[in-house]
Amino acid sequence: MTGKVYIVGAGPGDPELLxxxxxxxxxxxxxxxxxxxVGKSIEDMLKRMGKEIIYVGKNSYENGxxxxxxxxxxxxxxxxxxxxxxxxxxxxxxxxxxxxxEVEYLIRNNIPFEVIPGLSSVIAVPTSAKIPLTHKGLSSTIFVITGRNLEDIGKSALNGTIVVLMGKEKIKEICRRLIELGKDPKTPVAxxxxxxxxNQRVYYxxxxxxxxIVEKNVKGVALIVIGDVVELGKKFNSRKL
Ligand SMILES: C[S@@+](CC[C@H](N)C(=O)[O-])C[C@H]1O[C@@H](n2cnc3c(N)ncnc32)[C@H](O)[C@@H]1O
Incomplete structure (x- = not known):
């Protein structure tokens, strides 16, 4: 019988933030x-728990x-x-x-899987350094980029994934403004x-x-994700293994 793979976020390194x-x-x-x-502290914790662990991090002889x-x-x-x-x-x-x-590979091989979110360093690390990422009057935007891909740093604000909090009531205006700024009107939104x-529900x-769609259906607290990754999420969700 096939087992199961859990893709799990470990958080930023402190075992108490698992x-x-x-x-x-x-x-x-x-x-x-x-x-x-994952870090030494969590690795030590796994060893103390007597778990079978396999390090799959970077080795000098392997490429990515x-x-x-x-x-x-x-x-x-x-x-x-x-x-x-x-x-x-x-x-x-x-x-x-x-x-x-990794999820795409598991799907291709018909392996049952689950994904468990972890506390991202994006949020946890600045907060642990007592830096508020948003602050009334100072900043209402968080722009997360990778330092590995700087060719288009200007455009990435528009090309990357946009996450909108507190946007449900103004969703039509948000979408209109993004189209005016040059985003493709067919850009996927979840x-x-x-x-x-x-009772989580995802509307596409x-x-x-x-x-x-939102005006008709969404009554509870909601978060908006805008970008091509929404299509990928839809694909991941449609596979019930
Ligand atoms: C390949 S990315 C992985 C990010 C990870 N999936 C996340 O959600 O935090 C690795 C980068 O995350 C940042 N990072 C992750 N954990 C960190 C920590 N404990 N302190 C500072 N930066 C960290 C560093 O910039 C590091 O180069």
């Missing part, structure tokens, strides 16, 4: 594949693509042996973490209502259509 859910799946895991960013291929193959091999595999990644697995690529709770549309 989520309860992450800890729960770590406890039931047969084997844990972890990266360098080769390393990722080896991790993908190892996850599938272990799951096919019937094991519960935790793939533990620093921060959140879907924030500059190649978690999406509105996630009651995120992570039992694009910059032209989502306003009406």
């Amino acid at each position: 989520t309860v859910k992450a800890l729960k799946v770590i406890e039931m895991a047969d084997v844990i594949l972890y990266d360098r960013l 693509a080769e390393r990722q291929r080896n991790i993908n193959e190892l996850m599938v091999k272990l799951a096919r042996e019937g094991k519960i595999v935790v793939r533990l990644k620093g921060g959140d697995p879907f924030v500059f973490g190649r978690g999406g690529e 509105v996630i209502e009651n995120g992570t709770l039992d 549309g694009n910059l032209e259509t989502i306003g009406d």
